[in-house]
Amino acid sequence: MINAKEQFKIIMKGVSQVINKEDLMEKLEKSITTNTPLVVKLGLDPTAPDIHLGHSVVLRKIKQMQDLGHRAVIIIGDFTGKIGDPTGKSKARKPLTDEQILENARTYEHQVFKILDRDKTELKFNSEWLSKLNFQDVIKLASKVTVARMLERDDFENRYKNNQSIGLHEFFYPLMQAYDSVELEADIEMGGTDQTFNILMGRTLQKDYGKDSQVALFMPLLEGTDGIEKMSKSLKNYIGICEDAVTIFQKTMTVPDNLIIKYFELATDIHPDEVHKIKLELENPKINPRDVKMRLAREITTLYCGKSEAEIAEEHFKTVFQKNLIPDDIDEFILSLDCCVKDDQIDLTKIMTKSGIAKSTSEARRLIIQNAVKIDGKKFSDFLMPNPHISFVIQVGKAKFFKVKIEN
Amino acid sequence: MINAKEQFKIIMKGVSQVINKEDLMEKLEKSITTNTPLVVKLGLDPTAPDIHLGHSVVLRKIKQMQDLGHRAVIIIGDFTGKIGDPTGKSKARKPLTDEQILENARTYEHQVFKILDRDKTELKFNSEWLSKLNFQDVIKLASKVTVARMLERDDFENRYKNNQSIGLHEFFYPLMQAYDSVELEADIEMGGTDQTFNILMGRTLQKDYGKDSQVALFMPLLEGTDGIEKMSKSLKNYIGICEDAVTIFQKTMTVPDNLIIKYFELATDIHPDEVHKIKLELENPKINPRDVKMRLAREITTLYCGKSEAEIAEEHFKTVFQKNLIPDDIDEFILSLDCCVKDDQIDLTKIMTKSGIAKSTSEARRLIIQNAVKIDGKKFSDFLMPNPHISFVIQVGKAKFFKVKIEN
Numbered sequence: 001m002i003n004a005k006e007q008f009k010i011i012m013k014g015v016s017q018v019i020n021k022e023d024l025m026e027k028l029e030k031s032i033t034t035n036t037p038l039v040v041k042l043g044l045d046p047t048a049p050d051i052h053l054g055h056s057v058v059l060r061k062i063k064q065m066q067d068l069g070h071r072a073v074i075i076i077g078d079f080t081g082k083i084g085d086p087t088g089k090s091k092a093r094k095p096l097t098d099e100q101i102l103e104n105a106r107t108y109e110h111q112v113f114k115i116l117d118r119d120k121t122e123l124k125f126n127s128e129w130l131s132k133l134n135f136q137d138v139i140k141l142a143s144k145v146t147v148a149r150m151l152e153r154d155d156f157e158n159r160y161k162n163n164q165s166i167g168l169h170e171f172f173y174p175l176m177q178a179y180d181s182v183e184l185e186a187d188i189e190m191g192g193t194d195q196t197f198n199i200l201m202g203r204t205l206q207k208d209y210g211k212d213s214q215v216a217l218f219m220p221l222l223e224g225t226d227g228i229e230k231m232s233k234s235l236k237n238y239i240g241i242c243e244d245a246v247t248i249f250q251k252t253m254t255v256p257d258n259l260i261i262k263y264f265e266l267a268t269d270i271h272p273d274e275v276h277k278i279k280l281e282l283e284n285p286k287i288n289p290r291d292v293k294m295r296l297a298r299e300i301t302t303l304y305c306g307k308s309e310a311e312i313a314e315e316h317f318k319t320v321f322q323k324n325l326i327p328d329d330i331d332e333f334i335l336s337l338d339c340c341v342k343d344d345q346i347d348l349t350k351i352m353t354k355s356g357i358a359k360s361t362s363e364a365r366r367l368i369i370q371n372a373v374k375i376d377g378k379k380f381s382d383f384l385m386p387n388p389h390i391s392f393v394i395q396v397g398k399a400k401f402f403k404v405k406i407e408n
Numbered sequence: 409m410i411n412a413k414e415q416f417k418i419i420m421k422g423v424s425q426v427i428n429k430e431d432l433m434e435k436l437e438k439s440i441t442t443n444t445p446l447v448v449k450l451g452l453d454p455t456a457p458d459i460h461l462g463h464s465v466v467l468r469k470i471k472q473m474q475d476l477g478h479r480a481v482i483i484i485g486d487f488t489g490k491i492g493d494p495t496g497k498s499k500a501r502k503p504l505t506d507e508q509i510l511e512n513a514r515t516y517e518h519q520v521f522k523i524l525d526r527d528k529t530e531l532k533f534n535s536e537w538l539s540k541l542n543f544q545d546v547i548k549l550a551s552k553v554t555v556a557r558m559l560e561r562d563d564f565e566n567r568y569k570n571n572q573s574i575g576l577h578e579f580f581y582p583l584m585q586a587y588d589s590v591e592l593e594a595d596i597e598m599g600g601t602d603q604t605f606n607i608l609m610g611r612t613l614q615k616d617y618g619k620d621s622q623v624a625l626f627m628p629l630l631e632g633t634d635g636i637e638k639m640s641k642s643l644k645n646y647i648g649i650c651e652d653a654v655t656i657f658q659k660t661m662t663v664p665d666n667l668i669i670k671y672f673e674l675a676t677d678i679h680p681d682e683v684h685k686i687k688l689e690l691e692n693p694k695i696n697p698r699d700v701k702m703r704l705a706r707e708i709t710t711l712y713c714g715k716s717e718a719e720i721a722e723e724h725f726k727t728v729f730q731k732n733l734i735p736d737d738i739d740e741f742i743l744s745l746d747c748c749v750k751d752d753q754i755d756l757t758k759i760m761t762k763s764g765i766a767k768s769t770s771e772a773r774r775l776i777i778q779n780a781v782k783i784d785g786k787k788f789s790d791f792l793m794p795n796p797h798i799s800f801v802i803q804v805g806k807a808k809f810f811k812v813k814i815e816n
Contacts, residue, residue: 079543135487135541142577147555148568150576160556168558168579169550175576 001035004028007068011061013272014265016193016220019200024215027187031070040065041186041214043075043126043177043198044112046104047096051111052238053300054231057219057266058190059115064269065188066117073184074112076105079127080176114241114304129183130176141175144208145201150174153197178202186214193218222266227256245305245313247391247405252297253317257282257289260296268299320376320393330393332403340406345384348373351404357396372397409443412436415476419469421680422673424601424628427608432623435595439478448473449594449622451483451534451585452520454512455504459519460646461708462639465627465674466598467523472677473596474525481592482520484513487535488584522649522712537591538584549583552616553609558582561605586610594622601626630674635664653713653721655799655813660705661725665690665697668704676707728784728801738801740811748814753792756781759812765804780805 002010007028018024031038040062051059062072081096081104096104109123133141150171151157159166174197181189181202189199199216206213221230224237231238239251255263260282264275278295281287294314301310333355340350349364351357352373358364365383367373373380374395391405410418415436426432439446448470459467470480489504489512504512517531541549558579559565567574582605589597589610597607607624614621629638632645639646647659663671668690672683686703689695702722709718741763748758757772759765760781766772773791775781781788782803799813 130543133543135538135546138543138546139577139580142580143575145576147559147564147574147576147579148571151555156555163556166555167551168553168555168583169547171555171576172547172550 001032002068004032009272010064010068011217013064013275014057014061014219014262015217017196017216017218019203019216023213024188024217027215031187037120038065038070038187039184040070040072041075041181041184041189042072042191043077043080043180043189044108045077046081046101046108050233050240051108051114051242052231052233052240053263053267054222054224054238056115056241057222058192059112060267060269061217061219062190063115063117066120067269070120072116072121073186074116074121074123075180075184076108076123076125077177077180078102078105078125079130080173111242124184126176126180126183130179133179141179141205142172144205145175174198174201175205178205181214182206182209182211185211187212188215188217190217190219192221194221219266220262222262223259225251225254227259239300241304243304244391245301245309246316248304249297249301249310249313249317250321250391250403252300253290253293253321255293255296257293260289260293263296263300268296268303270299316376330401330403332405334405334407337406342384345386346406348375348380348383348385351394351406355394355402355404357394357400357402367396409440410476412440417680418472418476419625421472421683422465422469422627422670423625425604425624425626427611427624431621432596432625435623439595445477445479445528446473446595447592448478448480449483449589449592449597450480450599451485451488451588451597452516453485454489454509454516458641458648459516459522459650460639460641460648461671461675462630462632462646464523464649465630466600467520468675468677469625469627470598471523471525474528475677478528478596480524480529481594482524482529482531483588483592484516484531484533485585485588486510486513486533487538488581519650532592534584534588534591538587549587549613550580552613553583582606582609583613586613589622590614590617590619593619595620596623596625598625598627600629602629627674628670630670631667633659633662635667647708649712651712652799653709653717654724656709656712657705657718657721657725658729658799658811660708661698661701661729663701663704665701668697668701671704671708676704676711678707724784738809738811740813742813742815745814750792753794754814756783756788756791756793759802759814763802763810763812765802765808765810775804 004025008025011024011028012018027038030036042058042062066072078098078101081101105125112123113121151160153174156166156170158164177198178201180186182205185206186202189202191199196216196218199214199218203213203216223229224231224235225239226235226237229235229237233240239248241248243251252263261275261279264270264278265272270278278292282289282292297317298310298314301313305313335351335354339354340346342350348368349358349361352364352367353359353361358367368381368383371379371381375385376392377395390407391403394402394404396402412433416433419432419436420426435446438444450466450470474480486506486509489509513533520531521529559568561582564574564578566572585606586609588594590613593614594610597610599607604624604626607622607626611621611624631637632639632643633647634643634645637643637645641648647656649656651659660671669683669687672678672686673680678686686700690697690700705725706718706722709721713721743759743762747762748754750758756776757766757769760772760775761767761769766775776789776791779787779789783793784800785803798815799811801809801811803809
C-alpha cells in the first residue's frame with residue numbers, strides 16, 4: 001500500500017479546500033494501520049444526467065482514491081430529489097416524480113462507471129434509509145440544528161432577506177444529505193465548493209450521532225472550453241464524457257492555453273509530480289503550448305474512449321486541422337439527423353443550406369460541382385455522404401471553415 | 409335543538425376572539441340542518457397536570473358546547489410532548505419521557521372529566537396518527553409552511569432577533585398541532601390567546617389538505633385570586649378544581665370585586681343573560697358585592713363538589729368568617745401532614761410553631777391552656793386535633809388570624 005504521505009499528495013492534487021488536512025492525514029494513516037479502505041462518499045442529485053468534464057472533476061478524484069485502495073459510495077439522492085436541492089437556487093425546485101428519478105439514476109449509473117472502478121464502488125439510493133425514518137426520527141434529526149444555522153447558508157439567507165419564500169421542507173435537504181453520511185459512516189465526502197454548507201453539516205451531524213466526522217473535500221469548478229464560464233451544457237462550452245473520440249479531442253484542443261494545467265489537474269489522473277513537470281515545460285518559451293495541449297487531449301480522450309480511439313482521433317485532428325491549416329476555433333453547427341438525411345445517406349446540400357454555408361440548394365449544388373467544398377480537408381464532389389458521418393469540418397473555398405455536428 | 413343564534417350567544421360568552429364569527433354561525437346552522445354535532449377540539453400538552461380554574465376556562469366553554477349537543481375531542485399531545493411546546497418560552501423545553509407523558513395524561517383524564525361530559529368526549533393521544541407519519545409525509549407537511557411565516561410567531565421572532573437558538577424541531581410543534589386538526593376534521597379549536605398562531609395554522613393547514621377550515625375560539629386568561637397575575641399554581645393565586653369544597657369556597661371569596669363578573673363569565677356555566685342581570689345588580693349601590701360573590705362561590709363550588717358539599721362549605725364559611733368577623737384576606741400557611749402529625753392526630757402546638765404563630769412549643773402550649781386559641785371560630789383547648797382536619801382558620805387572641813392548610 002502506498003504510504004499516507006504519498007496518498008495525501010495525490011488526493012490533494014487540484015483540491016480547492018479540505019476540512020481539514022490533519023483529519024485527512026489521520027484517516028489515511030489509520031486506514032493503512034488497520035488495513036481498512038476509507039469510505040469516500042459522493043451524493044448525486046438525480047436531476048442532470050449528462051455528465052461532462054465539469055462533473056467529472058469529483059468523480060476523477062474518487063477514481064484516484066480508488067486506485068489508492070479506497071472504496072466509493074455513490075448516493076443517488078432519489079429521496080432527496082423529491083424535495084429538490086435548493087443550493088444556489090433562488091426559488092424552490094419542483095419535486096421530481098419517482099419515474100423521472102429512476103430514469104435519471106439509470107443514466108447516471110451508466111455514465112459514472114465510465115470513470116469509477118466498478119469493483120470498488122457501491123451505488124446506493126438514499127431512500128433506502130431515509131424512507132424508513134418516522135416522524136420521531138425526523139424530529140431528532142431536526143433537533144440537531146438551529147434555525148439560525150440554516151439561515152446562515154448563503155442562498156437561504158439571501159432569500160430570507162429578500163422576502164422570497166423558503167419552504168420549511170427545503171431545510172431538510174442539507175439535513176438529509178448530512179444524514180446520509182451518518183448512515184454510511186463516510187470518511188470523506190466529495191463535492192464542489194457550492195456544497196460547503198451541506199458537507200460540513202454532515203461533519204457536524206456524524207459527531208452528534210456519535211460517529212467519526214468525515215473529511216470534507218471540495219473540488220474547484222472547471223471552466224468550459226470558452227475559458228470563462230463554468231462548464232455547462234446550456235452554455236455549449238462543455239466536453240461530454242460520452243461524446244465520440246474525435247469530438248472530445250477536438251473540443252479539448254479549443255481549451256485556452258491558460259487552462260491547460262487546470263485541466264491536467266482536474267480532468268486527468270496524471271500524478272501531481274508529472275503535472276508539475278508539464279507546468280515547467282509550459283513555462284519554457286521553446287515549447288509550443290499546442291503540443292502540450294495535444295497531450296492533454298490525448299489523455300482525456302484515452303480516459304473516455306480508450307487508447308486506440310484516442311490515437312485515431314489524434315491522427316484525424318492532425319490531418320484535418322494541422323495538415324490543412326484549419327484553425328481550431330471555428331464555428332460549430334449542430335444539426336439534427338432528421339433534417340439532413342436522404343435515402344439513408346446524409347444530404348450535403350441540406351447541411352450547407354441549414355447551416356447557412358449556402359444560401360440555397362442550388363448554390364450548394366453549384367459549389368459542390370465546382371469542387372469548392374472540402375470535407376475534413378479532402379475535396380468532396382458528391383451530394384450525398386455516407387451515414388453516419390457525425391462530426392466533420394466543411395471548408396468552402398480557401399478561408400471559410402465550419403464545424404458540423406449531427407445529432408440524433 | 410337550540411337555534412343557531414341562541415347557541416352563538418352562549419358560545420360567545422366571555423370569548424376573547426373568534427376567527428371568524430361568520431364561519432362559526434355557518435357551522436352552527438349547518439350542524440342544525442344536517443343534525444350533526446360539531447367537533448370541538450382542545451389540545452392539551454401533558455406537562456402541567458394540576459387543573460385549576462385558569463385551565464378550566466376553555467374546558468367550561470367546551471362543556472357549554474356539549475350541553476348544546478356538540479362533541480368534544482381532547483387531544484393529549486403525547487407525541488407533541490416529546491418536543492415540548494415552545495409557545496411563550498424563551499428556551500427550548502426538555503422533552504418528556506414516555507412514562508412522564510403517560511402518567512400526566514392519566515391525571516389529566518381524571519380531572520378533565522370533573523368538567524366535561526364523558527359521553528360526549530373522545531380522548532385521543534396524537535401519537536395515534538403522528539407516529540405513523542414517515543419522512544415523506546413530514547416533508548409534505550413542512551412544505552405547506554414557509555420559514556418566514558414561522559419566524560413571524562412572536563416567541564420565535566424574539567428568540568431569532570436576540571440570537572437565542574431555536575431548534576429546527578421546534579418549528580414542528582405548531583405544525584403537529586395543526587395536523588391534529590386535519591386528522592380530526594375539527595370544526596372549532598379552543599385555546600388561550602397565547603395559542604393564536606398554532607390554532608390559526610390549523611385553520612390554514614386544513615384548507616391545504618382539502619378540508620373545511622376550523623373556527624378558532626380564543627378564551628381570555630383568568631387572573632388569580634390576587635386579581636393581578638394570571639392564575640398559576642406557582643404564584644399561589646389559584647383555585648384548584650380538585651380542592652375540597654371549603655377551600656374552593658373560601659378562595660373564591662378572596663377574589664377582588666372587580667373580577668366577579670369575569671369569574672361568572674369564565675368560571676361558571678351561567679347563561680349570558682343571567683350574567684348580564686348579575687352585572688346590573690352589582691351596579692346597584694344597595695347590593696353588597698359580598699353577597700354576589702357568595703353566589704359565585706356557591707356556583708363554582710357546586711360545579712366541582714356538588715350541591716350539598718357546596719352548601720356545607722357555605723355554611724362553614726358563614727360560621728367561621730361572618731359570624732366570627734374573621735377577615736377573608738388573611739395569610740395562609742401550607743404545612744405538610746408529616747411535620748404536624750402525632751399518634752395519628754394533628755399536633756396543634758407543632759402547627760403553631762411551624763407556622764410561626766407561636767415562637768416555641770411552650771408558648772403554644774401556654775396559649776392553648778389560656779384559652780387564647782380558636783379553631784374555625786371555636787375555642788380549642790386540646791393539644792391534639794382529629795386528623796384529617798385539612799383546612800381551618802386558627803385565631804390567637806382577638807386580632808390574629810391565620811389560615812392553615814395541611815397537605816399530604
